[in-house]
Amino acid sequence: MKFSIQVNEGPYTHEASVSALNFIKAALEAGHEVFRVFFYHDGVNNGTRYTSPPQDDINIANTWSQLAKDNNIDLVVCVAAAQRRGIVDEGEAERNGKDGNNIADGFRISGLGQLIEAGIESDRLVVFGD
Amino acid sequence: MSTLHTVNKSSYDRNTLETCVSLTTKGSEVILIEDGVYSAVKAGNKASLIANAMGDVNFYVLGPDLKARGLNESQLIDGIKVVGYSDFVELSVKNDKVSSWL
Amino acid sequence: MSEIKKFCYLNRTAPYGTVYAWESLEVVLIGAAFDQDCSLVFVDDGVYQLIKGQDTTDLGIKNFSPTYSALGDYDIKKIYVEKESLEARGLTLDDLQHLVWEDEDEDWAERDSIILVTKDELAKVIDEQDVVLSF
Numbered sequence: 351m352k353f354s355i356q357v358n359e360g361p362y363t364h365e366a367s368v369s370a371l372n373f374i375k376a377a378l379e380a381g382h383e384v385f386r387v388f389f390y391h392d393g394v395n396n397g398t399r400y401t402s403p404p405q406d407d408i409n410i411a412n413t414w415s416q417l418a419k420d421n422n423i424d425l426v427v428c429v430a431a432a433q434r435r436g437i438v439d440e441g442e443a444e445r446n447g448k449d450g451n452n453i454a455d456g457f458r459i460s461g462l463g464q465l466i467e468a469g470i471e472s473d474r475l476v477v478f479g480d
Numbered sequence: 481m482s483t484l485h486t487v488n489k490s491s492y493d494r495n496t497l498e499t500c501v502s503l504t505t506k507g508s509e510v511i512l513i514e515d516g517v518y519s520a521v522k523a524g525n526k527a528s529l530i531a532n533a534m535g536d537v538n539f540y541v542l543g544p545d546l547k548a549r550g551l552n553e554s555q556l557i558d559g560i561k562v563v564g565y566s567d568f569v570e571l572s573v574k575n576d577k578v579s580s581w582l
Numbered sequence: 583m584s585e586i587k588k589f590c591y592l593n594r595t596a597p598y599g600t601v602y603a604w605e606s607l608e609v610v611l612i613g614a615a616f617d618q619d620c621s622l623v624f625v626d627d628g629v630y631q632l633i634k635g636q637d638t639t640d641l642g643i644k645n646f647s648p649t650y651s652a653l654g655d656y657d658i659k660k661i662y663v664e665k666e667s668l669e670a671r672g673l674t675l676d677d678l679q680h681l682v683w684e685d686e687d688e689d690w691a692e693r694d695s696i697i698l699v700t701k702d703e704l705a706k707v708i709d710e711q712d713v714v715l716s717f
Contacts, residue, residue, distance in 0.1 A: 356715065356716075358716075358717065390605065390609075390717075391601060391602065391605055391717070430605075430608060431605065461612065462608060462609050462612040462613070463612055463615070463616070465609060465715075466589075466609070466612060466613045466616045466618070467616075469587065469589060469618075469713040469715065470587055470616065470618065470713075475713050475714075475715070477714075477715065477716045479716060479717070
């Protein structure tokens with residue numbers, strides 16, 4: 351089956367990201383495809399490369415980047431939610447006059463249409479949030 | 481259409497489970513994940529929310545979340561099944577869709 | 583052409599205390615362009631989102647409630663509101679915005695978009711959906 355996942359909360363404050371990661375790993379192990387992970391609301395905060403969590407705990411942002419790289423998963427951060435919360439890639443930095451960008455490897459910023467498309471194209475959409 | 485419902489909050493904190501159960505149809509399945517697992521403890525005074533619905537709805541508890549919280553199977557309502565993430569994935573495949581109660 | 587799916591936008595939270603109400607509405611507006619069969623569901627504190635007369639001036643934040651009245655223009659015709667959630671909160675349909683859509687098959691006659699449902703009726707509605715988006 352083709353899965354898409356929606357993550358509504360940022361790393362650490364809510365368990366949502368960890369639940370989503372564990373679900374995705376299990377889905378991949380079972381031979382399913384993960385089409386897209388769409389990050390909405392505070393979920394966009396999963397997409398910053400500037401976190402430095404303690405060494406003895408999971409590095410959530412890096413885990414996402416590695417998972418996406420190893421399994422060719424499309425990680426999409428919602429542009430509107432990202433603009434509100436300051437998750438920026440090069441294009442957004444230029445468009446909005448910001449002096450830098452912070453998007454993590456493997457993530458891209460795009461519109462809400464990507465979430466709807468994920469719902470249309472996938473067999474199952476699973477939402478993790480608060 | 482069969483639905484797998486997910487509930488991630490304790491019934492002692494939010495009314496999520498109560499609402500979810502009131503909106504399930506016969507044959508639905510509910511998996512308790514994250515803080516939702518606390519609702520499955522039989523000694524709790526909200527255990528009846530699940531016990532009363534078990535005739536029509538199948539209930540599951542995500543094992544890793546249970547274990548993380550220091551709870552074990554013997555504390556749970558009779559008839560509730562403890563499952564792992566691979567079973568969670570299977571349940572989402574077996575049902576026609578997943579409805580997350582947030 | 584791929585088959586049209588039934589999309590359900592599930593709302594359980596009040597407006598302003600958290601962002602979910604507004605950001606879920608933004609998804610609905612974008613989603614309308616994809617020509618799927620959309621339903622909005624308001625249950626528990628979600629029913630508060632539709633109360634008329636919201637005024638955020640003294641808070642200094644955006645009042646997004648006028649957006650609900652535009653939903654008809656986006657072809658959103660099915661806005662399910664749970665009766666038990668309204669009653670528990672001492673509300674009636676009169677407390678809510680009057681939301682309508684225009685029926686082009688009936689000379690653009692205005693039709694009510696809000697469909698008041700009991701929990702049993704709503705359970706069946708949710709069961710029929712293909713995709714549930716929660717916020």
